[in-house]
Amino acid sequence: MVGPLDTVLLVALGVLALVFGALVFTLNSMARVTFALLAALVCVGGITAVLGLPYLGVVIVLMMVMEMVIMAVFMIAYMMNPAGLMPMSMLHNKRGALAISGVVFAALVAGIFAVPWPARTGIRPRDTTFQVGRSLMGDQMLTMVTLGFVLLATMVGATVLATRRGRYDRFGDDLDRRPADDPAGGGVGR
Amino acid sequence: MVEAGAWWTVLAGPALLLGLAVLAVAGDAVLDARDAGRTVTLTAVVRPFLGVPRALVAQPRRLPAADVLLWRAGVITVPVAAVLSTLVIPFGNRMAADLSVGVVWFNAMEVLTWAGLWLAGWGPNAAFSLIGGYRFLAQGLAYELPLMFALISAATGAQSLRVGDIAAAQAGLWYVVWMPVAFVAYLAGVLAFSFLGPFAYPVGRDLSGGVLSETSGVDRLLLQAGRWLWLTSGAAMAVPLFLGGGAGPGLPAWAWSLIKTLVVLGALVWALRRLPVIRADRYVEFAWVVLIPLSVVQTLVPALVDLNR
Known part of the structure; x- marks a missing residue:
């Protein structure tokens, strides 16, 4: 069950993830943008762990750190101003991007309310790692x-x-x- | 039975880690003195610590257009990740947090060093420092996969990601005996993520200190401490993974944990002085052509043993 402490953690991590996500599009240095994105993804890993999937949560943190650090190397290498001395922006095609992201966000939120979520059958297992492995590697x-x-x-x-x-x-x-x-x-x- | 300790173990663990790291630095200083032909006295032992108070009060170096936020974040990440990694390492029968995915936690904290060192290299806005950060990533691409396969070997042998279970599963035979390749790959990984000895490439002399070149005062102290804390943490983790944890005759479990950790730590300190610094491109080739295939075959051994159980 999700207890009160878990709820507080979920809300805090969710808000932090959103804040870092917003920073990705407002900061003007590629290095800072990359690590803001990394911080947002680490928060997502924390959320996954709090929701009862510790293996997936910690693996998200592990893989995202490696991936984002390597990505920082490439993003900076491919930047228009590789030294990063001039301010940059992550915003391109602003109107189109705004429309697409608005529609996707609305669709996802609508999905939350439209999908008939199934009720839990059976009790929650103590260690979910085994179940994750089973469902990935079994069928x-x-x-x-x-x-x-x-x-x-x-x-x-x-x-x-x-x-x-x-x-x-x-x-x-x-x-x-x-x-x-x-x-x-x-x-x-x- | 290994289980989570009382709340104060969260404080005792880092203190113990720091103590062992200080011992490692002192041991290194003693070997330094011996190799230089000086007599080994108390002065030689405390020599590396004389700089600590000076570093604490030193005025930080200021550089033009440095990204101070990222620099600080990177410098702090290295020692903090080392301390966090010890949460899941059992000392005797107690650990600070008995996570069901302890091995993955340790690995994730170790990988945070990648981010930390790259940021520490990027932050000062200086060429040598930046190259040092990139060097660590090149080195990371080489050491990380054999290290992961070594961790997977131990976890596969015990069929658990819980560090306590892995230690308990070695009641019959230590994993170091029938997973020697994984043990060696793991120890190489420990030296690599503490960027000491043969893996001091990111802080190489040819780069006038690399990642460390622009740091001063507390920043430098934190990065240097991070290296030795990681070495100690890696040595401590080798005990439950490959050396049977706190199991042993006569003495209590915590004493065996301490003895085994000190032996591994001593061996690492000795080894890191014996080996020359290896360039990352050469180590990448060795790691991918030799170490990774060997590690995969090594992982197959406990998998087959599990299937026949």
């Missing part, structure tokens, strides 16, 4: 395995496309040049 095992391979293939493909030097550059046209011709010496197998 949906095929989905998860397929997703895993698709993700891996995407990562490998993107890396191959982004790499300037391929195996023919390293090993020669007949792939028989040893040791490999690498710009940086040393490393595994050389």
